[in-house]
Amino acid sequence: MFNRDRWREILEVLTSNVGRTILTAFGVCWGIFILIVLLAAGKGFENGIRADFGDIATNTMFMWTRRTTKPYEGLPKDRSFEFKVSDVQAIWDNVPNLRFVSPRNQLGGFRGGGNVIRGIRVGAYNVYGDYPEIINQDPMSVTSGRFINHNDIKDKRKVAVIGQGVKSELYDKDEEVLGSYIKIQGVNFMVIGTYKKKNNDGDGEEAQKEIYVPFTAFSQAFNRGEDVGWMAITAHDGSSISELKHNIIDVMKTRHKIHPEDKRAVGHFDLYEQFNRVESLFVGLKAIAYLVGIMVLLSGIIGVSNIMLIVVKERTKEIGIRRALGEQPWSIKKQILMESIFLTIISGMAGIIFGSLVIYGINSLLDNTGPVDMFVNPSVSVSVVSGAMMILIISGLLAGFIPANSAIKVRPIEALRTE
Amino acid sequence: MIEIKDLHKSYRMGSNSLHVLKGINFTAEEGELVAIMGSSGSGKSTLLNILGMLDLADSGEYTLDNVPIKDLSETKAAQYRNKFLGFIFQSFNLINYKSALENVALPLYYQKVGRKERQEKALNYLERVGLKEWATHLPSELSGGQKQRVAIARAMAAEPKVLLADEPTGALDSKTSYEVMDLIQKINDEGNTILVVTHEEDIAHMCKRIVHLKDGVIVEDKKIEQVRAQQYV
Structure with missing residues (x-):
């Protein structure tokens, strides 16, 4: 396989007609380029959508009463x-395999009236009565202080964790937040922490303007008794x-x-089902990318196969001579196959490099012009590239197969017949 | 060295078949230099092709160096050709993108001889045909006589039992023809068995034995007094 003479010969054959080799190579190069770029675009779209879902636990449902x-x-x-x-x-007693069951209560809502007061400042925010587990279902990073804990729940402490958005509206820039008090519908709560949510879609701003208080304190302060507004349940x-x-x-x-x-009577929203629906969209996109890419690649491969056939035809006499000198048929076949694989891989590599450059260009363009909705970091993974290499090797084999067979089908005596 | 018994060969041309060889019996001892003569269509090239295992006989026996040649797969035939036979063609049949040296080294490559040894041997044979200085030249840079000498060196390189020459001088003028024949005679002097297919009388008389073929049968088989080509060079 790694025989110096064989490689020299492959190079000699391929460079004997450079123009033709390049034109042939272009077909494969183009095919793999399309494949790579389509996959990267699909990935960019997928990344964009996934960013919209954020870090939210997707195996989750929400349930409320009607x-x-x-x-x-x-x-x-x-x-x-x-x-x-x-x-x-x-629910815990009757349904197995659940990870979190969080009862929730809520005050305010979209464009609700001013319900939170601090000194002379007023704001309208969503206020949630929650258990500590909610931070795993709707992830947020606590930027200062701490989140609600079970002692808060047990003691019904009137404490609150506020979003960055709330902080910037109710506080001055260098004001100490922790330990200060805010008045939620006339009840004072002590701020014990601030949070930030990783979310970059349209609701991003709204998501930073929430206030979390212990579920039990919420129920007591706002007279909810034993009622539960809705539940977030994760499996x-x-x-x-x-x-x-x-x-x-x-x-x-x-x-x-x-x-x-x-x-x-019982309303619900199944996040997992929605997520799966989007997931199958990604699978579909990937399938289309592969289909189109491989189809284009196929036409390139047919081109290679064609050219190899012509090369074999041109070299009929040479092949005859070699066989008269005692070259094994298998050796000739191997030679043709290797030429074809070599040509395919080299041109495929050129396609991969070209495609990567384009993706790199798009990425730096995105970085410079700022984020585009539903399109983040188009990329191809190493596994995709190595998959493409596998496709190339296989297609090189396929492309060389017919020419190689026709090369050894010619009997030496016919090849040597002098015209 | 070569033994042929009752060899038949016919070609099918559409509906009618052409009986080319009609029972050939022939033996060649080691060290012989045999000319096979005959007009075109007499079957001499077919005979040579069968001897060279490039073609298969329909019936009859063929033994080469005590090895029966029959039921050959392509792989086996290639092996035998490489081990037993050296070919010299009318049109030289050098590989035109390889240098003289590489052409000569080719049969050794198929014998899986190492690269260095291969080149040494090939250069040695090129020297014997007087073309050492032309080793790196491509065939297109050589004259007809030189090409044929490279081809002879290539045929010799694998150290075959038998050299088969198909009209080796057919494409050469008489002066270079004699040079080539001189070379062939010298190789024969060293004890190599050589079969030369030719239709030129003077070339045939430079061999030691002439076999006349006519319409697929041997009509004459005689030993002759060899004319040395040396005197014409």
Whole structure:
């Protein structure tokens, strides 16, 4: 294989008609270039979408109550009900493989009125009553102080963790935040921490303007009693929340005396299902990239195969001489195959390099002009490149196969026949 | 060295077949220099091709150096050709993008001789045909006579049992023809067995034995007094 003479010969053959070799190489080069660029563009799109999802735990569902639509056990329809704190334990008891079950309550909302006051400043923010686990379901980084903990829950401490957005609106730049008090709907809470969420889509600003307080303190301060506004439930990695959610909803239906067939009483949003839908979009994009790239590559390979056939035709006599001198048929076949693989790989490498340069160019353009919506860091991984190399080697083999066979099909006596 | 018994060969041309060799019986001892003569269509080239294992006989026996040559796969044939036979062609058949030295070294390459040894040997043979200084030249830079001498060196390089020359002087003028024949005679003097296909009387008479072929049969087989080519050079 790594025979100096063989390689010399390959180079001699390929450089004997440089123009033709380059034109042939271009077909393969172009094919692999398209493949690489398409895959990178798909990856950029995927990265963009994934950034929109942020770090949120995707194996999660949200569940809230609505009015019943069917009478059941003597209760009328159109009845409204609330989840209770005891429902959380019931879910834990009845449904396996759950990682987090977080009951939540909320104040304010989109464009709500000014509900938070500090001194002479007023702001309108979402205020959540939460358990400490929420930080795993809706990840945020605590930039100063700490997040809510279980002692806060147990003691119903009136403490709050505020977002960077809240901080910048209610405080001066160099003012000490920790230990100060804010008044949420007339109740004073002590600020114990600030957070920042990694989120770069349109809601980014809104997400930094939230306030988290202990669930129990929230219930007490704002008279929620045992009520739970909604729940965020995350399953363990091994199992899918989309399958578990039916059990969870059934548990809720029994506990709240809802008709088993009542599909509307318990509202829910399955993040995992949405995520999977997007995930399959990525798979589809990748498939299209591979399909188009490989199709273009295929036409390049047919070009190589064609040229190799012509080369074999041109060298019929030479091959005849070699065989008369005692070269083994397999050796001739190997020679043709190696020429073809070599040509394919070299031109493929050129395509990969060219493609990488273009991707690099796009990236630096993106860096300079700022982020574009739904398109972040288009790139190809090493595994994709090595996959492309595999495709190249296989296609080089395929391209050389027919010419190599036709080369040894010629009988030496016919090749040597003098015209 | 060579033994042929009742060799038949016919070619199919569309619906009718052409019987080219009609029972050839022939033996050549070691060290012989045999001319095979005949007009075109007499089957002499076909005979040479069969002897050279480039073509297969329809029936008959062929033994080369006590090895029966039959049922050859292409791989086996290539092996035998490389080991037993050296070819000299009318049109030289040098590989035109390889230097004289590389051309001569080619059969050794197929014998998997190491690179250094190969080049040494090849240069040695080029020296014997008087072309050492032309080793790095491409065939296109050589004259016809020189090309044929390179081809002879190449045929000799693998140290074959038998040299087969198909009209070795067919493409050369008479002066270079005699030079080439002189070379062939010298190689024969060293004990090599050589078969020369020719239709030129003077060339045939520079061999030691003439076999006449006509319409696929041997009509005459005689030993002759060899004319040395040296005197014409």
